[in-house]
Every structure is written in structure tokens, then in C-alpha cells.
Amino acid sequence: MSENQKSNSKFRLATSALISFEGVLVLSGGAFLIVESFISKAKNPDALLVEILFAILAGLGLLFAAQGIKRKKRYGYSPALLANFIAFAVSFYLREADRILLANLLALISTVAVVSIILLSRPTSKD
Numbered sequence: 001m002s003e004n005q006k007s008n009s010k011f012r013l014a015t016s017a018l019i020s021f022e023g024v025l026v027l028s029g030g031a032f033l034i035v036e037s038f039i040s041k042a043k044n045p046d047a048l049l050v051e052i053l054f055a056i057l058a059g060l061g062l063l064f065a066a067q068g069i070k071r072k073k074r075y076g077y078s079p080a081l082l083a084n085f086i087a088f089a090v091s092f093y094l095r096e097a098d099r100i101l102l103a104n105l106l107a108l109i110s111t112v113a114v115v116s117i118i119l120l121s122r123p124t125s126k127d
Contacts, residue, residue, distance in 0.1 A: 008120075011116070011119070011120065012069060012070065012072070012120055013070065014116070015069055015113070015116040015117060015120055016066045016067070016069045016070035016076075017066075018109070018112065018113050018116065019062055019065055019066035019069060019076075019080045019113060020062070020063055020066040022062050022083065022084075022087070022109070022113065023058075023059045023060070023061075023062030023063040023065075023066060024059070024063075025059075026055055026058050026059035026062060027055065027056065027059030027060070027063075028059075029055050029059075030051075030052050030054075030055030030056045030059060033048060033051055033052045033055060034052055037052075058083065061079050061083070062079070062080065062083055064076075064079075065077075065079040065080040065083075066080070069117070069120065074121075077117050077120070077121050080113065080117055081114060081117050081118075084110040084111075084113040084114045084117075085110070085114065087106055087109070087110040088106075088107055088110040088111065088114070090106060091103045091104070091106040091107035091110065094106060
């Protein structure tokens with residue numbers, strides 16, 4: 001294995017780990033909503049149920065995409081890109097809600113993920 005391939009493999013692994021981390025965070029948010037629904041009274045239980053289901057599906061989708069990226073499969077790129085574009089947009093709403101630190105952190109993570117995925121998806125020459 002050449003030095004370039006080793007470097008690309010490490011970069012791919014780091015990108016996969018970042019997307020996996022995002023998936024775990026989204027699943028954790030879903031778990032928080034589940035626990036919160038038992039602790040407090042939900043104003044709109046239907047919306048809460050949809051948010052929980054979305055968090056579970058999105059988290060599992062990100063974990064699946066991360067495995068695809070790790071295995072050099074193309075199916076992992078698009079869902080991870082879409083999720084990170086959405087996360088970047090959410091960071092603007094967080095900023096408007098005066099959650100500046102969280103907004104900046106989310107924007108940074110999503111930007112790093114998008115750039116990493118774009119760099120991984122570039123065609124490479126077969127030496």
C-alpha cells in the first residue's frame with residue numbers, strides 16, 4: 001500500500017468516525033426525547049412521537065452511511081451530505097435562539113463533515 005493510499009485510508013476512517021459520532025448524537029437526542037416524554041407532560045404527543053421516530057431513523061441512517069464511507073461504498077456520501085447540510089441550516093436557527101456556542105459547534109462539525117465527504121468523493125487516479 002502506497003503512502004497516499006494509507007493517508008486516504010486514515011482520512012476515510014476519520015470521516016467515517018465523524019459521521020458515526022453525528023449518528024450517535026442524533027440517537028442520543030431521540031433517547032433524551034423518550035426520557036423527557038416520561039418525565040414531563042408533552043403539549044403535543046403526536047409531534048413528539050414523530051420527532052422521536054425521525055431521530056431514530058436519522059441516527060441509524062447516519063450510522064449506516066458511516067459504514068458505507070468506511071467500506072468505500074458510494075451510498076454513504078449522499079445521506080451524510082444531506083444530513084450535514086440540514087445541520088448547518090439548523091445552526092442558523094440556534095444562533096437566532098441565542099445558543100451561540102452550540103450553533104458555532106454544530107456549524108463547525110457539519111462544515112468539516114461536508115468538506116471531508118467532498119474530498120473523499122473526488123475521483124482518484126489508479127496508479
